[in-house]
Amino acid sequence: MSTTSSSKRPIPVHPGLPLVGNTLEYLRDPLAFMRRLLRTYGHERMVRIAIGGRKTTLMLKPEEAKQVIQENNRNYGRGKSFAILREFLGNGLLTSEGDFWRRQRRLAQPAFHRQKLAILADIMIEEALAWSNRLSQLDQAKPVNMSAAAVDVTLRIVTRTLFGSHLGSELDNLSHALAHLNHVANNAVINPIRFPKWVPTPDNRAFTRAMAKVDDLIYGIIRLRRQTGESRDDLLDMLLRATDEETGESMSDNQLRDEMVTLFTAGHETTATSMAWTLHLLVQHPDVMGRAKEEIKSVLGHREFPSATDLRAMPYISQIINESLRLYPPAWVMSRLSLGPDRFDDHEIEANSGVLISPYVLHHDPENWPDPEQFDPERFNPATTSERHPYSFLPFGGGPRLCIGNQFALLEMHAMLIVLLHRFTLVQVPNLRITTQPLITLRPKNAIRIYLQKDN
Structure with a gap:
């Protein structure tokens, strides 16, 4: 985990309504809501929001996404939204966790x-x-x-x-x-x-x-x-x-x-x-x-x-x-649950905290994708792809759970x-x-x- 700073600052909280928090704003247009959060809090690299009665932290930048799903991935389990998928997918590779997931991945990997x-x-x-x-x-x-x-x-x-x-x-x-x-x-x-x-x-x-x-x-x-x-x-x-x-x-x-x-x-x-x-x-x-x-x-x-x-x-x-x-x-958004605390420079995530990573947000960040709404396949010309952070493009997730x-x-x-x-x-x-x-x-x-x- 990142520990480049000994100081600690609270994660910014996006204001919301009493009881419902940011739920109505999110339901009205989730993608527009997340783009606004990126514009407003991108310099802070993360922001706290409250949706459906649950407080969660949205990671806004590739480095933070990489820490959650690769560098410190064992500190993060599947978020509560995966319970919905588990009801009909069962305990497959998408929804399982821990040692059971690692065994299943070893078994299935040769087929691909x-x-x-x-x-x-x-x-x-x-x-x-x-x-x-x-x-x-x-x-x-x-x-x-x-x-x-x-x-x-x-x-x-x-x-x-x-x-x-x-x-x-x-x-x-x-x-x-x-x-x-x-x-x-x-x-x-x-x-x-x-x-x-x-x-x-x-x-x-x-x-x-x-x-x-x-x-x-x-x-x-x-x-x-x-x-x-x-x-x-x-x-x-x-x-x-x-x-x-x-x-x-x-x-x-x-x-x-x-x-x-x-x-x-x-x-x-x-x-x-x-x-x-x-x-x-x-x-x-x-x-x-x-x-x-x-x-x-x-x-x-x-x-x-x-x-x-x-x-x-x-x-x-x-x-x-x-x-x-x-x-x-x-897969425009992925949810995780922190199993223990984690440090991101001068921000800290507590144990048992909800975390969101949105490939949609990362894919529309002008810092890595100038004029992000424009369709331009030349962005993926092999001559230019090495210039971007590898976690700025996550259509299939990343880390061990790619x-x-x-x-x-x-x-x-x-x-x-x-x-x-x-x-x-x-x-x-x-x-x-x-x-x-x-x-x-x-x-x-x-x-x-x-x-x-x-x-x-």
């Missing part, structure tokens, strides 16, 4: 090594091609709901890469059930009043039904795979065969279920949202789209579709994706974007206003619609 991802990349390309074929059958005179279209293809990709098949009608049951669970979790984020699960509210009843569907399907797949012993190049197979190097133990059915649900949820909804934002930015910047299409053509030549190697050979496509993740990070599926998600987005731009020119729908909806993930409030013109 580069060689394993190269196998899964072929599936991503196949599904992206089938997706573009479906899109090509649509009426070009009508705009396409790309928010829904992105969910469709990521759902198919994550199903095949996780379970090795499309699952047929079971896929619809699983996706609808998980959509219910997401809906309930997002309602819990918005609504400070929460009833215990045994109270038969509409949300609680929907939650119970959805959980039963998810568990029946996932446990059924796990049992069948154990019984048959069938070997497949999918993530379930890799996790079933994983053993802890220290203990020789493998994952139980409960642990497999929690990891499958976590990966399924993160692998399609989050990636689909990020893809939709990327397309929204491209239609507003046809010069960037034109340069991307040129890069794709120069790499692919006369080939109709990319190979897994091609996905990593287009630096400008990577710059576009990174800039989209900067402007609209899916998202295990970050390279999976990036490959998925590369495959979708390359295939789409190789076949279509994207055209903006006039007067379409898209606003943000910061729930568990940073979503567009209304559907992103785009005209797709087939290239000759």
Whole structure:
């Protein structure tokens, strides 16, 4: 921890209303609220706020974020908001903590090594091609709901890469059930009043039904795979065969279920949202789209579709994706709870204190990102990225808890974007206003619609 100063000053407190604190200001527009805090308290590097009856400290600068999630990470557990996610994700990598989390991470990590991802990349390309074929059958005179279209293809990709098949009608049951669970979790984020699960509210009843569907399907797949012993190049197979190097133990059915649900949820909804934002930015910047299409053509030549190697050979496509993740990070805020006190120069965090780190705030700080609202993929030109603090860009978190599926998600987005731009020119729908909806993930409030013109 940082101890460069022996003096200590109180952390500034943002004024709020009696009883509710800053809750109303936050609920009205969380992103605008946090940008105001950055402008007002950025020189102090952190600020205390009160939301939903809980006092918490928002870290405003990369160095403080690094101390929390990397340098002194063992002093910080998951914040109370993770209890909402734990209700349906279980004790998977996203929500678990301590020694249990470290063991699970060791078990799961080999499934995401580069060689394993190269196998899964072929599936991503196949599904992206089938997706573009479906899109090509649509009426070009009508705009396409790309928010829904992105969910469709990521759902198919994550199903095949996780379970090795499309699952047929079971896929619809699983996706609808998980959509219910997401809906309930997002309602819990918005609504400070929460009833215990045994109270038969509409949300609680929907939650119970959805959980039963998810568990029946996932446990059924796990049992069948154990019984048959069938070997497949999918993530379930890799996790079933994983053993802890220290203990020789493998994952139980409960642990497999929690990891499958976590990966399924993160692998399609989050990636689909990020893809939709990327397309929204491209239609507003046809010069960037034109340069991307040129890069794709120069790499692919006369080939109709990319190979897994091609996905990593287009630096400008990577710059576009990174800039989209900067402007609209899916995990826009992360909560932690201090287990003991911690010192940040002349400020001190007490034990059992709430801490917030917002990638959205870090990504919109003009100190690291001049003109931060502007879409400019050149920010991620390799010649300039070394000039910024590494923790000024956290689309997948950082430190030991860096998202295990970050390279999976990036490959998925590369495959979708390359295939789409190789076949279509994207055209903006006039007067379409898209606003943000910061729930568990940073979503567009209304559907992103785009005209797709087939290239000759």
